[in-house]
Amino acid sequence: MMGIEVAQLEALLFDVDGTLADTERDGHRVAFNRAFADAGLDWEWTPEIYGDLLAVTGGKERIRHFLEKYQPPFEPPADLDAFIADLHAAKTEHYKRLMADPGLPLRPGVERLLREAREAGLRLAIATTTTPANVTALLRNSLDPQAEQWFEVIAAGDIVPAKKPAPDIYQWAMERMDISPDHCLAFEDSGNGVASARDAGLKSVLVTVNDYTRGHDFSDATIVLDQLGEPGQPAKVLAGPPLVNGQVDLPALRAIHDHAWG
Ligand code: XBP
Ligand code: MG
Numbered sequence: 001m002m003g004i005e006v007a008q009l010e011a012l013l014f015d016v017d018g019t020l021a022d023t024e025r026d027g028h029r030v031a032f033n034r035a036f037a038d039a040g041l042d043w044e045w046t047p048e049i050y051g052d053l054l055a056v057t058g059g060k061e062r063i064r065h066f067l068e069k070y071q072p073p074f075e076p077p078a079d080l081d082a083f084i085a086d087l088h089a090a091k092t093e094h095y096k097r098l099m100a101d102p103g104l105p106l107r108p109g110v111e112r113l114l115r116e117a118r119e120a121g122l123r124l125a126i127a128t129t130t131t132p133a134n135v136t137a138l139l140r141n142s143l144d145p146q147a148e149q150w151f152e153v154i155a156a157g158d159i160v161p162a163k164k165p166a167p168d169i170y171q172w173a174m175e176r177m178d179i180s181p182d183h184c185l186a187f188e189d190s191g192n193g194v195a196s197a198r199d200a201g202l203k204s205v206l207v208t209v210n211d212y213t214r215g216h217d218f219s220d221a222t223i224v225l226d227q228l229g230e231p232g233q234p235a236k237v238l239a240g241p242p243l244v245n246g247q248v249d250l251p252a253l254r255a256i257h258d259h260a261w262g
Contacts, residue, residue, distance in 0.1 A: 009253060010122065011124070011179055013185070014127070015190075015193045021105065021110070022107060024050065026104065027095060029045050033045055054212055059091060103141050109228025116250055124151045127196075131156065132154065132156040153173045153176045155172045167198075184202055185222075186202045187207075189207060190213045190216055191218065206256060223237065224237070241255065241256065
């Protein structure tokens, strides 16, 4: 029987929160709490409550979910959508300030791999649920002042009608790149993210877990790691093919992509 022709790996599509950096507990969660305090709301999203709320992607959607699930004593205003939108805009301003001061480091191996991939001519894109301004703030402060230019497409937030786990954001990014999912590999950290990439047709999905997502279902991922690895700080493979030299570099990515087709 003819073997399946393995499609050439041409593009890397990156999730942001939890993947490029551990932004949720000390970034987004803190920004939400500061916006709530500014608005005179005594809502406190502890790390535990926030971990539960992360099941819902999108900050505005998450606030609405919090009201429905936790039902804090709160008299909803006539225009709840506008109230949530204003609260979320305030949160985004807090998040941008946090990305500048004290800032958040990229996860191990992220900058190394991005630089390697750029030098090798791989196409780079972002596919995230977060607000575009948050992506800009993280890239400029934690990677390079010009880092937005590294990415051919930055697909983020409300640009699509349905957020992860819906496939929309990955589909939107690949349409603009005019590229087939067969030539792409996605980097994710969560079950919602893997479902989104999978349903957008990507066969190659690499997961780096974090404290919030370690227990998620990653059965549709090609490989699950604790991190991308740095020299002297090898990555641990939690599921999937072995890493030859302990870190995700370009040869490893090509092997992972081929493995997804195996
Ligand atoms: C993570 C999300 C976002 C962030 C908060 O996105 O679901 O909602 O938690 O950012 P991803 P916003 O993992 O896809 O990067 O408040 O701007 O939504
Ligand atoms: Mg994520």
